[in-house]
Amino acid sequence: MKLALNWKPEPQFGGFYAAQVSGFDKKNGIELDILPGGAGTPVVQMVAAGQASFGIASADEVIMARSRGADVVAIFAAYQTNPQAIMAHEERGFKTLAEVYGAEGTLAIQKGLPYALFLEKKFREAKLPMKAKIVPYLGGIQNFLTDKTYSQQCFATSEPLAAAKQKSKAKAFLVADSGYNPYTTVVIVRGDVLKKNEDLVKSVVATVRAGWEDYLSKPEATNKKMAELNKSMDAETFRESAEAQKYLIQTVQTKASGLGSMSEARWKVLIDQLVDLKVVKTPAETLTHFRN
Missing domain, CATH: 3.40.190.10 (Periplasmic binding protein-like II)
Structure with a gap:
């Protein structure tokens, strides 16, 4: 199951790698194949074209992509507060x-x-x-x-x-x-995959949620794994960054609704902002953009 990242292995993706390291993917009947990215990696296009089953984007990218006809849907938002x-x-x-x-x-x-x-x-x-x-x-x-x-x-x-x-x-x-706060490190999937294989999508969400819960509590093993894949970041920076991001991921809402959960109100505010900025032309149906 390919998950395309939009940057190199770093703590912002720690929960996804933790899902591999701790075997949560296999426990949920899937096998995550994480594809590292870099500057300009066209993740949304890759998912829309079927080159990757799932990918990482930001909420505003999802809205802009859908306005251009790409059928991609957000299913999990790691960062509740945009960094x-x-x-x-x-x-x-x-x-x-x-x-x-x-x-x-x-x-x-x-x-x-x-x-x-x-x-x-x-x-x-x-x-x-x-x-x-x-x-x-x-x-x-x-x-x-x-x-x-x-x-x-x-x-x-x-x-x-x-x-x-x-x-x-x-x-x-x-x-x-x-005042501009799109969800980011958002897992996206094609709309037709969501409709045809909802059980798969639920398994992926359960896997990455378990991975993030694990990474937030004990990131050491996952940081070691990511450090092997990304030689440009030292162990101390992995540790510091993992700690620094916690408050952006764990919020009042996630404590009530679970890590990665999203709200319709947040999506509506963002859509209205992008329309106001003339980044997208017309308002869109909020619930088509995400699924908890």
Whole structure:
């Protein structure tokens, strides 16, 4: 059963690898074959075309894909709070993300992404000063390390930790706190597979939920496995990142409804935001996008 990732083996995928390491997939009558990804891996297209039975995407990607005719459905959301963030140098003393945008300096960000469009629209409509020079984000943190006026996009569980290892203190501002919070590390499946083989889908959800419960409580064995597959991340970073992401995955809702659960209200808010941003043209039926 192929599960296509959109990045390399890292703690953000720990629960999926834990499902393998602890044998939850076989206990549920399936065998997960996890396909690592990288920058630009077309996971949604792979799932839509049947090249992978399941894949990892974000909720806004699901909505945009469905608006273009791709029949993909979300069935499990590992991250309840999106880790997308903007990080600035702690010594600059920023208290809010609006202050980052309003200060002189450089802000490296992928302008066309929905979250970037949302932030720009939000701050412009509030008539806040926009003094930061926006430049394309090219990856890494080298420019951040050498320029105290440089801010950049990041994952709250990744680049700030990397900066700290280089003796550079970063303060990360979650985009979710500004009001744009799509579920991410979302498992997707084709709609026809969901309809024709609901038992399989239920087994996959049970498997990844058990994997995430296991990883959140004892990540050591799974981190060791992922480290063998991803030599670019050291053991300490695996440990720190696994710990840093817990509050983004375990929430009040997951305690009530189970890890990975989603709400119709959250999906509706996101659809309305994407329509407002003109990323998608018309509102869509919320319940077609996800299934708990």
